[in-house]
Amino acid sequence: MxxxxxxxxxxxxxxxxxxxxxxxxxxxxxxxxxxxxxxxxxxxxxxxxxxxxxxxxxxxxxxxxxxxxxxxxxxxxxxxxxxxxxxxxxxxxxxxxxxxxxxxxxxxxxxxxxxxxxxxxxxxxxxxxxxxxxxxxxxxxxxxxxxxxxxxxxxxxxxxxxxxxxxxxxxxxxxxxxxxxxxxxxxxxxxxxxxxxxxxxxxxxxxxxxxxxxxxxxxxxxxxxxxxxxxxxxxxxxxxxxxxxxxxxxxxxxxxxxxxxxxxxxxxxxxxxxxxxxxxxxxxxxxxxxxxxxxxxxxxxxxxxxxxxxxxxxxxxxxxxxxxxxxxxxxxxAHDQRQVAREGNTVVWTAEGRNGKRYLALFNLNDGDKRITRTYAFYNLPSGAYRSRELWTNQKGEPSDGIDVTLPAHSCMLLELTR
CATH class of the missing domain: 3.20.20.70 (Aldolase class I)
Incomplete structure (x- = not known):
């Protein structure tokens, strides 16, 4: 750095x-x-x-x-x-x-x-x-x-x-x-x-x-x-x-x-x-x-x-x-960082962090809004419910087994996931 x-x-x-x-x-x-x-x-x-x-x-x-x-x-x-x-x-x-x-x-x-x-x-x-x-x-x-x-x-x-x-x-x-x-x-x-x-x-x-x-x-x-x-x-x-x-x-x-x-x-x-x-x-x-x-x-x-x-x-x-x-x-x-999905211009990465943390990054490369509705298991994460925190906004989510979000054009979401 x-x-x-x-x-x-x-x-x-x-x-x-x-x-x-x-x-x-x-x-x-x-x-x-x-x-x-x-x-x-x-x-x-x-x-x-x-x-x-x-x-x-x-x-x-x-x-x-x-x-x-x-x-x-x-x-x-x-x-x-x-x-x-x-x-x-x-x-x-x-x-x-x-x-x-x-x-x-x-x-x-x-x-x-x-x-x-x-x-x-x-x-x-x-x-x-x-x-x-x-x-x-x-x-x-x-x-x-x-x-x-x-x-x-x-x-x-x-x-x-x-x-x-x-x-x-x-x-x-x-x-x-x-x-x-x-x-x-x-x-x-x-x-x-x-x-x-x-x-x-x-x-x-x-x-x-x-x-x-x-x-x-x-x-x-x-x-x-x-x-x-x-x-x-x-x-x-x-x-x-x-x-x-x-x-x-x-x-x-x-x-x-x-x-x-x-x-x-x-x-x-x-x-x-x-x-x-x-x-x-x-x-x-x-x-x-x-x-x-x-x-x-x-x-x-x-x-x-x-x-x-x-x-x-x-x-x-x-x-x-x-x-x-x-x-x-x-x-x-982090470690084990990888792209786990690319569906058209929707790209998803995961990584593992210290103390058991998991990270999920969702990217909308489209020129318009994109709704993403997937289970965490779809992205090769262990199935079950996670608490989420979006790391750019610090917004916290209730325990859930997946995501349902709409991302604006060229934007992303970076989630820290914990049990």
Whole structure:
């Protein structure tokens, strides 16, 4: 659980903006479990708006590794030397939070042009790079050879990040289009050598369920789809919509357990601006009902919960959505989560919780109202009467052996069931 800068700031986040968001994260969301603060792509770009033009200017150290741009992250400069994110890592940790960064797999093309020496090794950048293997959609890096030189490169990167106090590394262009198992394994080995616990998150999706067992030994999170943005439905191939995620969530739910987290992507909730990674600055396009549906699906499938809102503009509605302890309890501690029924655009999930609790989530994906009349036994729950409590409204029901409800369009109901 945590916050990532991409949905609100895109490539442009600055230190002051990051610190402002961390203050709100620590004060408002951390008491409910939201504890990662992640700087997404572009922190090493002096002129991030020129990334696609080819005229971008990078900040690198003497060993060809990206470092934060001092003009954007002034605490990086100590006695005339760029010390990276060390000061920011210390600041985040002092707030009782964990610190994360985004990178793209590979080695900077600029480091290869300079043929920079690889730190703590006898290799140089040209021995590391595979210039036939660029990221298809990102112009910053070349791929890395699966050789001792390539391993030395990733060893140098992870050593650098460990020194900055990094707890979370999101590596992009590695889990699909293209899938790079060799580089995933090299990064995993490099993290292990640091003796620092750093969570490895792989992006983008859609990662195929067929390779899940390959990923389990090496990564703790992996994206199950392309980027998700604030659409209920989207006729374009990308970005993904909330409606799109139901089928993927059902396929991936069995893999969600401690240390293994299929990632349905960030939550594009709240205010997305000033420079979001998709579209113009805006309040989320999702309706309140759609936002609850998104939070309910992510929670009961046990996806990581990474919010993308500009936290400095967090409103009461979004705060309440993100701080429902009962819903968070399901996400963090439930088990045996699964989709148990799909009848057209009516989707039903169950999960088991602590102390014998059972959960039933009903989703109406239709564009109009939907009446649902079923026994609990129909959803593979032990037959008999249950007391119910709807976790978004806290409305309690009398003991019953089933449900008879009408859900508005795009809405959901999340029930806690007890004997």
């Amino acid at each position: 945590g916050w990532n800068s991409w949905d609100a700031y895109g490539l442009t986040i600055t230190e002051s903006q990051f610190r402002d968001n961390v203050e709100i994260l620590a004060k408002t969301l951390k008491p409910f479990g939201w504890d990662y603060a992640v700087i997404d792509e572009g922190w090493f770009l002096q002129n991030p708006h020129e990334l696609k033009s080819g005229n971008v200017i990078y900040a690198l150290d003497a060993n060809g590794r990206y470092v934060p741009v001092p003009e954007r992250f002034p605490s990086a400069t100590v006695n005339g030397r760029n010390e990276g994110f060390r000061a920011i890592g210390d600041y985040v940790h002092a707030k009782g939070l964990k610190f994360g960064i985004h990178i793209v797999r590979g080695i900077p093309r600029e480091a290869v042009r300079r043929d920079s020496p690889v730190a703590h090794s006898r290799f140089r950048a040209k021995e590391v790079a595979d210039i036939t293997d660029p990221c298809p959609w990102d112009p910053t890096n070349w791929g890395v050879r699966d050789t001792p030189a390539g391993q030395a490169w990733y060893d140098s990167l992870m050593s650098q990040y460990a020194g900055w106090g990094v707890d979370f590394i999101k590596v992009d262009c590695i889990s699909d289009h293209p899938y790079k198992p060799g580089e995933i394994q090299m990064i995993h080995k490099a993290i292990a050598k640091t003796h620092r616990q750093m969570l490895l998150s792989l992006s983008p999706g859609p990662t195929s369920p067929s390779i899940a067992k390959e990923l389990l030994p090496y990564a703790q999170m992996w994206r199950i789809s392309d980027d998700v943005w604030d659409f209920w439905k989207n006729t374009r191939h990308a970005p993904r919509s909330v409606h799109d995620q139901f089928e993927l969530a059902a396929a991936w739910a069995p893999y969600a357990r401690p240390g293994s987290w299929p990632d349905a992507d960030m939550l594009p909730l709240g205010y997305l601006g000033p420079e979001p990674g998709d579209g113009v600055a805006r309040q989320t396009r999702l309706t309140p009902a759609e936002q609850r549906t998104m939070m309910t699906l992510w929670s009961i499938m046990r996806s990581p919960l990474i919010v993308g809102a500009n936290l400095t503009k967090l409103d009461d509605w979004t705060t309440a959505l993100l701080t429902n302890r009962d819903v968070i309890e399901i996400n963090q501690y």
